Amino acid sequence: MAVTIEQLQAIRAEAARFSYSDRESFLYALSVGFGRDPLNPGELPYVCENEDAIRTVPTMATVLTQFSALRESGIDYSKVLHAEQRLKVFRPLPAAATIVADYGVTAVVDKGPEKGALIFVETRVRNADDGQPLYTAGATIMARGDGGIGSVGDAPDVLPSPPARAPDQVVSFQTLPGQALLYRLNGDRNPLHSNPAMALRGGFSQPILHGLCTYGVACKTIIASICGYDHARIEQFDVRFTSPVYPGEQLDIDIWNEGTSVMFRCRAPARNVIALNNGVCTFRAFA
Structure with a gap:
């Protein structure tokens, strides 16, 4: 057993600083499908x-912190x-900013020596200029080779x-053959x-698309x-990753309207697989 529960609990970073410009904002948007129609006034x-x-x-x-x-x-x-991704956005992300991030393991759920462990990590980010929160991102990591280490903390x-x-x-979205190279x-x-x-x-017939790229495509959709095309409406965006996507595949995003939120999943119909499941997008209530 190469890792202990104490080592995972000790993982933390405080007040780590990162900066990005509008170049990174444009690149991310292009990499998840914005700008396909350069005359679309909603996407420009x-x-x-x-x-x-x-x-x-x-x-x-x-992608703003590493x-x-x-x-x-x-x-x-x-x-x-990467089993799940959760995101709570407190206000729209600036096009360019210096941000301050706190990072750490919040919980571990041991599935057993032969089944691995779920590791929950959280990144809390604020704007360096005013110190106010921007977003909290939570990732669920399935460590298949590290079961039997014990559990700690409260899982979401x-x-x-x-x-x-x-x-x-x-809604259908056509991924590009070179989409992973861009993302x-x-x-x-x-x-x-x-x-x-x-x-x-790794057992794949060709390079696969990043799961977080498919996640971004679902958000774009x-x-x-x-x-x-109002980005400020989105407050929360959570999803489970269930199958890889190959660049160049068509994706079908199924959407259920639940009032103040939508539920969604993302399918690759040519292979009859679900790539993202259990998706929840919650909308911000404006006064």
């Missing part, structure tokens, strides 16, 4: 500076899966299942997403189809 504020104020994609929050402590903790990273509530009824709306420029340069030989070694 996400990908260039024109007369309108720059708008940002809420899920960009997942911490290596969990990777270096001693867990068997070759057997790690289980994400709800989609309604049993047919979706209220289905990796946001910071995740794992060769599984770019190197065909490494993908084959909801911004466009539900929010009238």
